[in-house]
Amino acid sequence: MSATPSSIPEAPGAWPVLGHLPALIHDPLGFLSSAADHGDLLQLRLGPRTFYLATHPELVRTMLVSNATDFSRSKGAAGASRFIGPILVAVTGEAHRRQRRMMQPGFQREQLKHYVVGMTAAAREAADSWRPGQVVDVQKTASDLSLAVITKALFQSDLGAAAEAELRGTGHDILKVARLSAIAPKLYAVLPTAAKRNMGRTSAAIREAVTAYRADGRDHDDLLSMMLRAEDAEGRTMTDQEVHDEIMGLAVAGIGGPAALTCWIFHELAHNTVVEQRLHAELDTVLAGRLPTGADLVLLPYTQRLVKEALRKYPGWVGSRRTVRPVRLGGHEVPADVEIMYSSYALQRDARWYRDPERLDPDRWESKESTRDVPKGAWVPFALGTYKCIGDNFALMETAVAVAVIASRWRLRPVPGDVVRPVAKATHVFPNRLRMTAELRTFATPRDPVPGTAPDSATAASCD
Numbered sequence: 001m002s003a004t005p006s007s008i009p010e011a012p013g014a015w016p017v018l019g020h021l022p023a024l025i026h027d028p029l030g031f032l033s034s035a036a037d038h039g040d041l042l043q044l045r046l047g048p049r050t051f052y053l054a055t056h057p058e059l060v061r062t063m064l065v066s067n068a069t070d071f072s073r074s075k076g077a078a079g080a081s082r083f084i085g086p087i088l089v090a091v092t093g094e095a096h097r098r099q100r101r102m103m104q105p106g107f108q109r110e111q112l113k114h115y116v117v118g119m120t121a122a123a124r125e126a127a128d129s130w131r132p133g134q135v136v137d138v139q140k141t142a143s144d145l146s147l148a149v150i151t152k153a154l155f156q157s158d159l160g161a162a163a164e165a166e167l168r169g170t171g172h173d174i175l176k177v178a179r180l181s182a183i184a185p186k187l188y189a190v191l192p193t194a195a196k197r198n199m200g201r202t203s204a205a206i207r208e209a210v211t212a213y214r215a216d217g218r219d220h221d222d223l224l225s226m227m228l229r230a231e232d233a234e235g236r237t238m239t240d241q242e243v244h245d246e247i248m249g250l251a252v253a254g255i256g257g258p259a260a261l262t263c264w265i266f267h268e269l270a271h272n273t274v275v276e277q278r279l280h281a282e283l284d285t286v287l288a289g290r291l292p293t294g295a296d297l298v299l300l301p302y303t304q305r306l307v308k309e310a311l312r313k314y315p316g317w318v319g320s321r322r323t324v325r326p327v328r329l330g331g332h333e334v335p336a337d338v339e340i341m342y343s344s345y346a347l348q349r350d351a352r353w354y355r356d357p358e359r360l361d362p363d364r365w366e367s368k369e370s371t372r373d374v375p376k377g378a379w380v381p382f383a384l385g386t387y388k389c390i391g392d393n394f395a396l397m398e399t400a401v402a403v404a405v406i407a408s409r410w411r412l413r414p415v416p417g418d419v420v421r422p423v424a425k426a427t428h429v430f431p432n433r434l435r436m437t438a439e440l441r442t443f444a445t446p447r448d449p450v451p452g453t454a455p456d457s458a459t460a461a462s463c464d
C-alpha cells in the first residue's frame with residue numbers, strides 16, 4: 001500500500017496556526033540542521049500552507065537529477081527576478097532551455113580566462129583602499145567586490161564604461177528591489193522607491209551599451225559580446241530587451257554567493273593558523289607579491305581547495321523544487337504542485353557525509369579518494385541538474401582570485417569582542433556582521449618584494 005502525505009512525519013517545533021514559521025524565522029539554520037534527525041522527508045507547515053523538506057542526499061539527488069522531469073523551479077526563486085523579465089533565473093521549461101543555451105557560452109571554462117584580469121583588478125581595488133590598522137567592513141567590501149567582478153566581466157570594452165559605472169552604483173539596489181518584489185509584489189508595484197528610480201538610469205545606460213556594442217560588432221571577450229552572438233536552436237539571437245534583462249538578472253544572481261564566501265574565508269583564516277600559513281606559503285611561493293593571471297590559478301591548488309571547503313561549510317541555506325505531478329519520494333507519495341525544500345547548509349554539515357564537519361579542512365578535497373564516500377546529493381552548493389548555477393566555476397574562480405590578491409598583501413584580524421555568527425539572508429548565509437582589522441603582511445621569502453613597498457611593484461601605485 002502506498003504511503004499518503006499524512007504518513008510523512010511532521011517536523012517538530014510547529015506552533016498552532018503559524019506552524020513552523022516561527023522556527024524558520026527565529027533560527028532557520030538550527031532548525032534545518034536538526035531536521036534530519038526526524039526523517040528523510042518531513043512535512044512543514046508555514047501558516048496555512050504545507051511544504052516538504054528532504055533531508056537525505058539520495059532524495060535531493062532524485063529531485064534535482066534522477067527524476068528531474070517530475071520537478072520544476074520553485075515559485076519563490078523565480079519570483080525574486082520576475083520583476084526584471086523572463087530571464088534565465090526566472091523561467092522554466094522550454095523558455096529556460098533556450099535561455100540557458102544562449103547564456104552558457106559566456107560561462108564555459110575557456111571563456112572564464114578572459115574575466116581574470118577584471119577579477120584581479122576588482123580585488124586589487126579593494127586591497128589598495130585599506131591602510132594598516134584600518135577596521136574593514138568585510139561584508140560590504142566583499143559585496144562591492146563581487147558586484148565589481150560581474151560588471152567588469154560584462155563590459156570589458158570602454159563602450160560599456162558608463163553602464164559598468166551605473167551598475168556598480170545600483171547593483172545592490174537591484175537586489176533589494178528583487179527581494180521586495182518577491183515578498184510583496186503588489187506593494188512593490190506601487191512603491192516609488194529611490195532604488196526603483198536609480199534602476200531607471202542604470203537601465204538606460206545598459207541599453208546604450210548594448211546599442212554601442214551592436215554597432216561596433218567586435219568581440220570584446222566579455223559577457224555582453226557573448227550574449228549578442230549567442231543563437232538559439234533556430235538560429236535566432238537575443239533581442240536588445242532580452243540582453244538588457246539578462247544583464248540585470250546577473251546582478252541579482254551573481255553577487256550574494258561569492259560575497260558570502262569571501263567573508264567566511266577571511267573569518268576562518270583568522271581562526272585557523274595552520275590553514276592561513278599554508279595559504280600564505282603557497283601565495284608567496286607562486287605569486288611572490290605579483291597579481292595572479294589566469295595561468296596561475298592551476299598553480300594555486302591549496303587556495304582552490306580552501307575556496308571549495310569554505311563553500312562546503314557555508315553554502316546557501318535553502319533550495320527548493322516544485323512537483324509538477326504526484327511523485328514518489330523516499331517511499332512516500334507527494335502531491336503535485338507542492339514545494340519540496342532542501343538545505344545545502346544542513347547536508348554539507350552532516351557528520352554522516354563529512355567527517356568532523358565543523359572543521360574547515362581544505363585537505364578534504366586533496367584527492368578524489370578523500371571524498372569518495374560523500375554521496376552526490378550531499379554536495380549541492382550550486383544545486384544540480386537543469387537549474388544548476390550557471391556561474392559555478394565563475395564564482396570559484398573570482399573567489400580564488402580575491403583570496404589570492406587580498407591574502408598576498410593583508411592579514412585580516414578579528415575585532416576583539418565582536419561575535420560573528422551565521423545568519424540566513426535571501427538564500428545565502430552571511431556573517432551577522434564582519435569587521436576585521438587589516439594588517440600588512442610581510443613575505444615568508446625575504447628576496448621577494450613586499451607588495452605596496454617596491455617602487456615598481458604592480459600594487460605599489462595606489463597603495464600609498
Ligand code: HEM
Nearest residue numbers: 077088089253254257258381382383387388389390391395
Ligand atoms: C558561491 C557563489 C554562488 C552560489 C553558492 C550560487 C548558487 C546557486 C544556486 C544554488 C542556484 C540554483 C537555484 C535553483 O535551484 O533554482 C544558482 C542559479 C544561478 N546562478 Fe548561482 N551561485 C553562485 C554564484 C553565481 C554567479 C557568480 C553567477 C553569475 C555570474 C550566478 C548566476 C546564476 C544563474 C544565472 C542561475 C540560474 C541558472 C539557471 O536557472 O539556469 N551564480 N546559483
